[in-house]
Amino acid sequence: MLPKNFTFGIMQKNEAEILNEWAIKEGWNPGLSDQQVAKHYDPEAFIALRHHDEFIGGGSIISYDGLYGFMGLFIMRSDYRGQGLGAQLWQYRRDKLLSRLQANAVIGMDGVFNMAPFYARGGFVLSHRDLRYEGIAHGNKAVDVIPLAKINQAMLYAYDNKYFPVPRTEFIKSWINQCGVLGYAIINNNEMVGYGVARPCYQGYKIGPLFADSAEIADKILSSILSEIPSELVQIDIPEPNVNAIKLAQKYGLVETFGCARMYFGNNYSEPLRNIYSVTSYEFG
Ligand SMILES: CC(C)(COP(=O)(O)OP(=O)(O)OC[C@H]1O[C@@H](n2cnc3c(N)ncnc32)[C@H](O)[C@@H]1OP(=O)(O)O)[C@@H](O)C(=O)NCCC(=O)NCCS
Incomplete structure (x- = not known):
């Protein structure tokens, strides 16, 4: 359960721009049009966590026609980290994506190495490293x-x-x-x-x-x-x-x-x- 005044929702355009800025700060070097391509393909691919009306965390959950899903761009605003909110956002995104996929569809992700144990606790199994x-x-x-x-x-x-x-x-x-x-x-x-x-x-x-x-x-x-x-x-x-x-x-x-x-x-x-x-x-x- 999220604390009072925190909500999940579909990410708005201005929030997606903020997420992109955070991704740049993380050094992930996003493609200039990556988000537009993903959003055009799957309009529900981006999830926001808000405190009151303020965007404080987000991530993508793209569904490939309900047959395969992929989670990415998981970032919390730095002043909201370490309070258990990121875990709730991640679990919400995983469950939301599962609800949008056919039964038995696989979800993939590329996670930073130090978070792999957290993702493993959420049911993900390591396949290999992408370098x-x-x-x-x-x-x-x-x-x-x-x-x-x-x-x-x-x-x-x-x-x-x-x-x-x-x-x-x-x-x-x-x-x-x-x-x-x-x-x-x-x-x-x-x-x-x-x-x-x-x-x-x-x-x-x-x-x-x-x-x-x-x-x-x-x-x-x-x-x-x-x-x-x-x-x-x-x-x-x-x-x-x-x-x-x-x-x-x-x-x-x-x-x-x-x-x-x-x-x-x-x-x-x-x-x-x-x-x-x-x-x-x-x-x-
Ligand atoms: C990853 C991130 C979204 C987590 O958000 P948060 O609000 O701090 O997360 P929480 O406080 O809910 O912690 C979630 C889990 O992540 C783990 N975690 C958070 N930061 C971590 C770190 N730097 N190294 C290892 N584990 C970490 C916590 O131990 C916790 O696991 P647990 O619940 O099993 O104890 C946030 O730290 C962030 O935005 N980091 C920069 C971007 C990034 O690396 N994203 C992940 C890409 S795969």
Whole structure:
């Protein structure tokens, strides 16, 4: 039970802007349009905790058509921390998301390492670590990459679904059409074999997703994207078990700077990690 004068609700636009500012302060470097894409896809994806009318904490609970959920952007205003309010907000968000998902749907999250025991007490099980590598972009454009805008979109969405737990056509459509996005795919024998996206962030660019059938294909796509943003800060969020992805990041001089615990609630979900060279985002899966 929340104390008197505290309430939960759907986050308003001005509150989402405050949450974004807090995320910047935490050093999470949000994408410039991440929130708009998520909110457009799932208008109930952002939850606010208010004291009287004041926004004091929030987080996202995106539902992918009720089939898969993801929790992110969990932040309390600093002067309200350590009083048990964050725990209540988190439990409310988890339960709200569960109520919006089909029975047996999985929820994923990327949590900071020191909070993993708290999330485990809330029913989440550690899957692996997702590690952030970053550095200054430099690369060469491969001859066989094709800009995403020139790719058959149905083929792209079908390929995305090979390496994401559920179809997310409308989400990925908005994601790759964000202002300032760069993306390439490779087609072999009329089949898509990889694609990658870079989006402008508060600082520089983040790569995500980068999905590929092999390390060689991932390399060509990454190098081509990096060649388009020379000298920019670039970040890539890699599932640690994908050793080829780590080697690739290192090849381009990127170094580990941050990481999260990827955890799942619900049924076992086994991801095709060796094909995931960067997750789409820590916030939305
Ligand atoms: C994480 C955060 C939202 C928690 O809010 P809060 O109001 O302080 O949370 P509570 O007082 O309800 O504590 C919730 C739990 O988190 C744990 N916790 C809070 N801060 C922690 C920290 N820095 N390290 C480890 N555990 C922590 C508490 O021990 C508590 O666990 P318990 O209930 O099992 O004892 C808040 O500290 C915050 O905004 N941090 C910065 C952003 C962040 O790291 N978010 C988490 C991203 S995964």
